[in-house]
Amino acid sequence: MSKIVSVQDISCYGQCSLTVALPVLSAYGVETAILPSGILSTHTGGFTGFTFLDLTEEMAKIIDHWKKENITFDGIYTGYIGDARQFDMIKDMRSMLNPGGKLYVDPAMADHGKLYPALGPEIVEGMKSLVREADIILPNITEAAFLLGEDYREDMKRDEYIEMVKRLADLGPETVILTGVSTDPTNIGAMSYVKSTGDITEYYAQRQEKSYHGTGDIFSSLLIGKLLNGSSMYDTIKDSCDFIVECIKETDSDPNHPYGVKFEKVLARNR
Numbered sequence: 666m667s668k669i670v671s672v673q674d675i676s677c678y679g680q681c682s683l684t685v686a687l688p689v690l691s692a693y694g695v696e697t698a699i700l701p702s703g704i705l706s707t708h709t710g711g712f713t714g715f716t717f718l719d720l721t722e723e724m725a726k727i728i729d730h731w732k733k734e735n736i737t738f739d740g741i742y743t744g745y746i747g748d749a750r751q752f753d754m755i756k757d758m759r760s761m762l763n764p765g766g767k768l769y770v771d772p773a774m775a776d777h778g779k780l781y782p783a784l785g786p787e788i789v790e791g792m793k794s795l796v797r798e799a800d801i802i803l804p805n806i807t808e809a810a811f812l813l814g815e816d817y818r819e820d821m822k823r824d825e826y827i828e829m830v831k832r833l834a835d836l837g838p839e840t841v842i843l844t845g846v847s848t849d850p851t852n853i854g855a856m857s858y859v860k861s862t863g864d865i866t867e868y869y870a871q872r873q874e875k876s877y878h879g880t881g882d883i884f885s886s887l888l889i890g891k892l893l894n895g896s897s898m899y900d901t902i903k904d905s906c907d908f909i910v911e912c913i914k915e916t917d918s919d920p921n922h923p924y925g926v927k928f929e930k931v932l933a934r935n936r
Contacts, residue, residue: 667893668696668737672724672755673744673773673882675701679708680925681879682745682773686886690742692932693890698738700727703747709782710878711924717783721748728754731761739766742889743795744882745773747783752791756798767800770838771885775807778817797837801892803885805845809833823848827865830858842902844884847872855884855902866898870906873913879925880909908935 671686683699690697702724706716741758759768772792774784789811796802796812810817813832821829830841842857846867854869887905896904912926919927 666694666696667739668698669740669742669889669893670698670700670738670758671742671744672700672702672746672751672758673742673771674703674705674747675699676705676708678706678924679710679712679878680928681708681882685879685883685928686742686744688929689883689886689932690890693894695890695893698736700724702745702751708878708924717747719748721750721754724751724754728758737761737763737766739763740769740889740893741766742769742771742885744771744885745781746788746791746795749787749791752795755795759798768798769801769803769885769889770795770799771803771881772796772808772812773881773885775811776805776881778807778810778819780811793836796833799838801840801842802833802838803842803844803888804833805881806843807845809843812836826856827858830856830865834858834860842888844881854906857898857902859898864898866902868899868903868906870910873910873917875913875917877913877916877923877926879928880912883912883926883928884909911935 673682675683687697701720703720704718738761743755774780774788793812807817809829826846830843833841840859842855844855846856847853851872852869853872856867858865884905887908888901891901911931912928915930916922916926
């Protein structure tokens with residue numbers, strides 16, 4: 666049984682970050698500890714006036730206690746980081762990994778060409794430093810552009826995606842899983858690249874008319890859960906893409922649920 670710690674925020678309402686990572690990973694039989702980077706009343710997509718409590722100082726105390734207790738993990742999974750001071754803490758946690766353990770980084774900082782509200786260039790630079798030490802990274806197209814210092818584009822071709830994942834791997838990680846990849850207006854999916862073998866894996870699902878906050882967090886959690894369970898890269902990407910499509914379809918019929926997807930019902934059907 667794998668044991669992982671997820672380092673990201675708690676958005677108390679809105680079905681994202683730790684409130685999706687914990688149930689998804691648990692459903693895949695992964696023992697999941699949490700290290701909250703901050704607490705928000707809601708996520709930042711579509712809500713205004715949300716509250717935010719920075720937990721940087723508390724994180725240092727938690728990590729110190731874990732080290733004294735000789736607690737170790739098979740994986741560290743990072744998501745939204747709201748304070749640049751936390752990056753060095755996370756890099757230091759690599760010493761808590763068991764042999765063969767991996768650092769999974771979802772650089773959850775941007776989408777649709779823009780950084781999330783309240784995030785600045787110091788977060789981008791901190792995320793770059795974390796990516797250099799990661800084993801597996803899971804950026805979307807916008808995050809990839811920020812990591813590479815390039816302009817965001819929506820009209821990329823397949824060969825350009827391949828070059829992008831290779832340039833991301835050159836930053837340090839062994840494996841890159843790029844999300845939001847699209848080869849024509851009707852599809853959307855993901856592409857992976859493994860540096861040591863040169864393998865490219867891709868899968869595309871039917872593009873849905875609506876998009877929802879939190880699907881990236883669910884997608885990353887699914888990917889990590891399936892990889893830890895020994896799934897092949899193709900099956901991992903395919904099943905995760907199809908799961909998100911099913912979540913969107915499950916949610917589309919409810920106009921009173923615009924803030925996230927009803928992943929719980931889909932998870933119950935698929936586990």
